[in-house]
Amino acid sequence: MHWTDRVYGESAITDPDLxxxxxxxxxxxxxxxxxxxPSALAFAFKAVTRFEHSLGVHLLLRRLGADRREQVAGLLxxxxxxxxxxxxDFLYESDEQNHHELIKPSFLNRPDLVVAIERLGFTPADFYDDAIYPLLERPLPWLCADRxxxxxxxxxxxxxxxxxxxxRMLAALDVIDQTIVFTEVSAAREAVHLFDIMNREWWASPTEAYIYNEFAxxxxxAFDAGLLVEDDLMADxxxxxxxLRASGDPTITDALDRIAHFDLDCLVDYIPKVTPKLRWLDPPVKVGSSFQRLSQF
Structure with a gap:
C-alpha cells in the first residue's frame, strides 16, 4: 500500500495484517x-477525510517509535x-463535543473489525479508550499524534x-518519557502561532460556529420529521x-443553501446556540534529557 501523503510525502504500509x-x-x-x-460544503478545499487523517496518525506514531498496538490505535x-x-456534537450538545468517543465500542465490535483486530493479536477492548496511549492522545494544550x-x-x-x-516542525519532534516534545524553541513557537491561527480563523471561528449551527x-x-434516523449518521x-436534499423541507433546504453560499454578512449580530471547542497549544520543549513547557521559557 503506497501513496503520497500531503504531510509525510511518499508513504507505505507493508504489513499484510495492517x-x-x-x-x-x-x-x-x-x-x-x-x-x-459541513464546513466542507462551503469551502471545497477542506477535503481532508477521516480516513486520510487516521492513516496519517498511524504514520506519525510509527515515525515517533510507538509500539504496534499504539500504531493500530492510531488507525482506529x-x-x-x-x-x-x-x-x-451540535445536535447532541456536550461540553466535550466527543459523541464519537461514546459510541466507539459499537464500531470496534463490528464483525469485520473484530476479525481484523484479532488477526493482529489484539481485541476490540484494547482500543476503547485512547487515553491509555500517551503518544496518541493527550489533553490540551499538550502535543499528541492526533492533534x-x-x-x-x-x-x-x-x-x-x-x-x-x-x-520544519515535523523534523523538530522527538519523544521523551512517552511525551512528544519539540527539540527547538523556534519550532514550538511556530507551531503555537499557526495553531492559534487555525483555531481563531477556522476551527473555532464565527464562520464555523454559524455553519455548524445551521447544519444542526x-x-x-430531519430527525423530528422522521426523515433521518440514528443509523443514517453511521453511514457517510x-x-x-x-x-437532506431530497427531503423537500424548506427549513432543511434553506439551511443547506445558507451553508453552501456562505456570506460573511450572515455573521452580523449572529449569536450561535452552540460554540465550537477552543483549542490551544503550550508544547513541551526539550531541555537536556528532560523538557519544559514553552510558556516557561
Missing amino acids: RALIACPTVQRLKGIRQAG HDISHTAFSHAV IDYFFRDSLACGVSTPEAVS IALRT DAHVLAK
Whole structure:
C-alpha cells in the first residue's frame, strides 16, 4: 500500500495484517467523512477525510517509535466518527463535543473489525479508550499524534501552513518519557502561532460556529420529521446529504443553501446556540534529557 501523503510525502504500509485492517468496510467508510464536517460544503478545499487523517496518525506514531498496538490505535482512533464528523456534537450538545468517543465500542465490535483486530493479536477492548496511549492522545494544550496530524493536515488544506513550515516542525519532534516534545524553541513557537491561527480563523471561528449551527438545524428538523434516523449518521456524508436534499423541507433546504453560499454578512449580530471547542497549544520543549513547557521559557 503506497501513496503520497500531503504531510509525510511518499508513504507505505507493508504489513499484510495492517493492510487487512485498513481494507475493512468499517475503516473504508471513513473515506466518505470529511474532517471539516459541513464546513466542507462551503469551502471545497477542506477535503481532508477521516480516513486520510487516521492513516496519517498511524504514520506519525510509527515515525515517533510507538509500539504496534499504539500504531493500530492510531488507525482506529476516529473509527466511530459519524457523518459530517463533529456536526453531531451540535445536535447532541456536550461540553466535550466527543459523541464519537461514546459510541466507539459499537464500531470496534463490528464483525469485520473484530476479525481484523484479532488477526493482529489484539481485541476490540484494547482500543476503547485512547487515553491509555500517551503518544496518541493527550489533553490540551499538550502535543499528541492526533492533534499534531490534524493540525498539519488542516493547516495545509486551509493555506495557513506551507509544506516547508510543516517539514520544519515535523523534523523538530522527538519523544521523551512517552511525551512528544519539540527539540527547538523556534519550532514550538511556530507551531503555537499557526495553531492559534487555525483555531481563531477556522476551527473555532464565527464562520464555523454559524455553519455548524445551521447544519444542526437541518439535522434536528430531519430527525423530528422522521426523515433521518440514528443509523443514517453511521453511514457517510454523501448518504446523509442526499437524504437532506431530497427531503423537500424548506427549513432543511434553506439551511443547506445558507451553508453552501456562505456570506460573511450572515455573521452580523449572529449569536450561535452552540460554540465550537477552543483549542490551544503550550508544547513541551526539550531541555537536556528532560523538557519544559514553552510558556516557561
